[in-house]
Amino acid sequence: MARLPRDGRRRRPTLYRTVKDLPLHDPTRTGVLLATINVVLYSLMSLATWAGWGGWYIAANSGAGILAEALAVTVINLTYGLLVVGGTFLLHPRRWPPRVRYVLIAAVSLVASFPRTLAMRGVHSTPADTTYMLTEWVAGFTAGFVAVAAGVFTAELVSRARAEEARRLRAARSAARAVAELQSEEMRVRRMVADRLHGTLQYRMVTVTAGLDGVAARLDDGAPAAEAAADVRQWAERLEEIREEEIRSLSHAVFPAGIELGTVRALELMLRRLPPQIEAHLDIGPALQRLVDEVEKPIPPAERLVAVYAIEEGITNALRHGRASRIWLAAEVVPTDDPLAWVLDVTVDDDGSGLAQAEPELSGLSRHAERLEGRGGYLTLGPSPRGGARLHFQLPFTRTLHGEGAAGALGSPA
Amino acid sequence: MDQEIRVGIVEDEALMRGMLEQTLSAEENLRVVHSVPGATEARLVFTPGSVDVALLDVHLADGNGVALGVQLQRQDPNLAVMLLSSEDVMGLYTSVQNEAPKAWSYLSKRSSFARDVLVRAVAATAHGQVVLDPYLVQRSEPRAGSAVADLTPAQFGVLRLVAEGLSNQAVAERLGINTRSVESHLKSIYQRLGIDGDGSNRRVAAVLAFIEQTGRAWRT
Numbered sequence: 147m148a149r150l151p152r153d154g155r156r157r158r159p160t161l162y163r164t165v166k167d168l169p170l171h172d173p174t175r176t177g178v179l180l181a182t183i184n185v186v187l188y189s190l191m192s193l194a195t196w197a198g199w200g201g202w203y204i205a206a207n208s209g210a211g212i213l214a215e216a217l218a219v220t221v222i223n224l225t226y227g228l229l230v231v232g233g234t235f236l237l238h239p240r241r242w243p244p245r246v247r248y249v250l251i252a253a254v255s256l257v258a259s260f261p262r263t264l265a266m267r268g269v270h271s272t273p274a275d276t277t278y279m280l281t282e283w284v285a286g287f288t289a290g291f292v293a294v295a296a297g298v299f300t301a302e303l304v305s306r307a308r309a310e311e312a313r314r315l316r317a318a319r320s321a322a323r324a325v326a327e328l329q330s331e332e333m334r335v336r337r338m339v340a341d342r343l344h345g346t347l348q349y350r351m352v353t354v355t356a357g358l359d360g361v362a363a364r365l366d367d368g369a370p371a372a373e374a375a376a377d378v379r380q381w382a383e384r385l386e387e388i389r390e391e392e393i394r395s396l397s398h399a400v401f402p403a404g405i406e407l408g409t410v411r412a413l414e415l416m417l418r419r420l421p422p423q424i425e426a427h428l429d430i431g432p433a434l435q436r437l438v439d440e441v442e443k444p445i446p447p448a449e450r451l452v453a454v455y456a457i458e459e460g461i462t463n464a465l466r467h468g469r470a471s472r473i474w475l476a477a478e479v480v481p482t483d484d485p486l487a488w489v490l491d492v493t494v495d496d497d498g499s500g501l502a503q504a505e506p507e508l509s510g511l512s513r514h515a516e517r518l519e520g521r522g523g524y525l526t527l528g529p530s531p532r533g534g535a536r537l538h539f540q541l542p543f544t545r546t547l548h549g550e551g552a553a554g555a556l557g558s559p560a
Numbered sequence: 561m562d563q564e565i566r567v568g569i570v571e572d573e574a575l576m577r578g579m580l581e582q583t584l585s586a587e588e589n590l591r592v593v594h595s596v597p598g599a600t601e602a603r604l605v606f607t608p609g610s611v612d613v614a615l616l617d618v619h620l621a622d623g624n625g626v627a628l629g630v631q632l633q634r635q636d637p638n639l640a641v642m643l644l645s646s647e648d649v650m651g652l653y654t655s656v657q658n659e660a661p662k663a664w665s666y667l668s669k670r671s672s673f674a675r676d677v678l679v680r681a682v683a684a685t686a687h688g689q690v691v692l693d694p695y696l697v698q699r700s701e702p703r704a705g706s707a708v709a710d711l712t713p714a715q716f717g718v719l720r721l722v723a724e725g726l727s728n729q730a731v732a733e734r735l736g737i738n739t740r741s742v743e744s745h746l747k748s749i750y751q752r753l754g755i756d757g758d759g760s761n762r763r764v765a766a767v768l769a770f771i772e773q774t775g776r777a778w779r780t
Contacts, residue, residue: 418651422775
């Protein structure tokens, strides 16, 4: 369960995080391993070639000794191979663009192949003419390049496949989490609506019924009509309050008023509904305004709901626990690399008593923090430069593209 | 009010629709030309020039009355719009005012049951006035930190009645002062709210400022 930092410290943004329990593939380790295996195989192959093309025979007939010569050939090739492997990976081939990466390996092989050729010349059982040396140099370079490049390339393929697998797993998990979140949120709202219907609302209706019965009884007993009319008016007022406070807030919990008209309108309405003693400021950022001007409702309904409820919780906390008298609400959108993927960035500042008395509100806000995190966003609570608390959250969304023109888009029931 | 006012009603609750129809038809100078339950039907029958005032419920089964109003008024810029709603969504449509050609009136369903309030609001709206729900207007108080909060109590009292759609003469009668004082109050109100322009535009701007810069206190 996500917890909000109690000391008001900023939580590290968890946007675009990786799945922690899925070990990330290290392509360098695989690359070194594969390249080293290739190099060892190549060294053994060159030993076999040395023996097959007469090296064994010459060594046997000279004073050098077969074992020493064979060992020298193997060690020279192995050392050369490991030099290419080491040289290549010390230069961090993954940091280079793919095209340069293989040129880099070739360059290391080319350079390391030179001392190898000289060392091979020093072995007694090998010829010492220029043709041999040139052949050794080219063959050594090619073998070194192919061995290491193949290792790097294979590691790259493995890494890409693993990353794709991780991405798919991540997508599946976040989809499952979103579904679970939706279901638990639906259950929570159902329970809350049912509780309120059974509890406070019924009770308050009963008191009005009893009150009206009382007025009727007094009229029966011959009370003056003018007095009864004043009472009836009071009960009518009470009914109006019940409608405004109980029924409206219930229907709001199910679906906030004005939300179908878009995020900005819903926020405007929310601020206008605050008690008149509260000074409220709404700052719609230029990028969000541009999006709204382009398409009527750029933020899809699901994200709109999550954002509007989180903002509302923040404002309620500021008023109820922070006893704020001024609220500043700022909403902006931030682009990402993907032109369709945006991040909604919202800040709610207040001039209340701040975080010292913030304890009771944490349970409510952590639910919203969890919902935001489930959608790849985050929520932080900290001190505000305005004196009270600052609620800040980000929520990624995929912008809608097809506005049917202002009125047309507004007219659709969704 | 010699000319007949043609009224169109869009309301999904049959009882409410019937009540509106009956109340308005009973008036001599009003005629209900359309009475439909949804936005879809309204788009079909509200042809430009056929209706003077559209009474639109905010919550329709097949859409939103605010959006419908913007669309209908764009097709017919002479159409006056009055929103009806059971809950207080007065703040909702002020932001739509930038898109709609003309300012709208707003009546709560509670007030719509009072015959005189309803008839007066429909007639005033047809004559280009902006009428806000009298019950909600009386419960409205200036929002802290706003320009409206800087008005004197007397000026705010005048602004309240203007927001209800009353003429200067009616405001004067209601407050028991003369029309000249109302005019001078209005002048100061326009000045304090930074409103300029000509007569009726200034009046509409003042009503919009009233919506934007007031709030309702339910717990008294």
